[in-house]
Amino acid sequence: MDYFIYKNDELWVEDVPLARIAKQHGTPAYVYSRATLERHYRAYDNALQNHPHLVCYAVKANSNLAVLDVLARLGAGFDIVSAGELERVIRAGGNPAKVVFSGVGKQPWEMRRALEVGVRCFNVESDIELDRLNAIAGELGVKAPVSLRVNPDVDAGTHPYISTGLKENKFGIDIEVAPAVYARAASLPNLDVRGVDCHIGSQLTTLAPFLDALDRVLALVDNLAEQGVEIKHLDLGGGLGVTYNDETPPQPGEYVEAILARLGDRKLELILEPGRSIAANAGVLLTRVEFLKCTEHRNFAIIDAAMNDLIRPALYGAWQAIVPVAPHNKGDEKAWDLVGPVCETGDFLGKDRQLSLSAGDLLAVRSAGAYGFVMSSNYNTRNRPPELMVDGDQVHVVRRRETLEEQLAPESSLPL
């Protein structure tokens, strides 16, 4: 459920018509709904209320400071993959003690900073990373809290680019060798072994792969207990999918219930790292039709948003719903390819969409709140769009539209 709703044949976000936003702030523009973000976060937090837990929102999904601020105010933790994301969390008022640090390539300075601010846990992805962390913690005279991210070799059944839990993926430590790596971690003087971490991929639409992975992780936890390594928390990563088209992913409540049932009487705190399922359907990309260009072969609607603003269709062939802000039923629906101004044939946001369109129409690309703006670029020297957060009847500019001056500022010509 989200707060992008048609009222009197016009698409609104919370208490504001999207057409008014386009008029005041221009297009293309990302528009987020605070109430939707809160609702999606609470779906996890409420489902877990009777179990020790921490919901660590995956910052990479949408790292706008206002998004982080909204979630921090609800008590969220954060899953980060860089020192940059850590600084965002701190600036947004997030608590570093509720931060877990994931990622395969943490640099020494990033580890140092995370230790200085006291993050909750490092999700360590390799043997060699343990040594680096142990050395840096030693230099600082502290103990680094660690989980090992294990790779359970489970097929997440998602797009190959976003599947992370197979042996051939770069992520995690092979679960078969994990007991030996835990023994090493426990023997290093500046590490404090706390948990097991596992994240098998993104946009999962069934429970089975999650539960297969969980069974393997729980077998490891039991095995470690016999080995004398006590695991205090289980971090099951993110990955729960959303409805872009006709997918029917499990709801967070169902997912959490299935996990808790599997835990049995093990005393394990649960950490989750949802990103997409909190942010995706809390945002749209608002765009306007510039030209209708019909050829013998295709009908192109050239819109003012492009692959540089939202790369998911070009990168993964992802399907995003594209809906009219003010539908007009002229009875002339036909199949349109919605393409941007960028000089690439791959620059499309949707293909073969049955719509009734006129030049100047506003469209909303749905489910664009996650992996939207964060993956945008300046390709073709396009200014990145603004980000707007709607809160009831208020519209806040939470990132203004970039200017050409800002884009060019870091560059310089050669000296004469």
Ligand SMILES: Cc1ncc(COP(=O)(O)O)c(C=O)c1O
């Ligand atoms: C380690 C880790 N945690 C959490 C997430 C968030 O995943 P999602 O947005 O699918 O919930 C990701 C991205 O896939 C990730 O790599």
Ligand SMILES: N[C@@H](CCCC[NH3+])C(=O)O
């Ligand atoms: N960027 C991807 C998801 C990657 C998840 C990050 N580990 C997407 O848009 O679907």
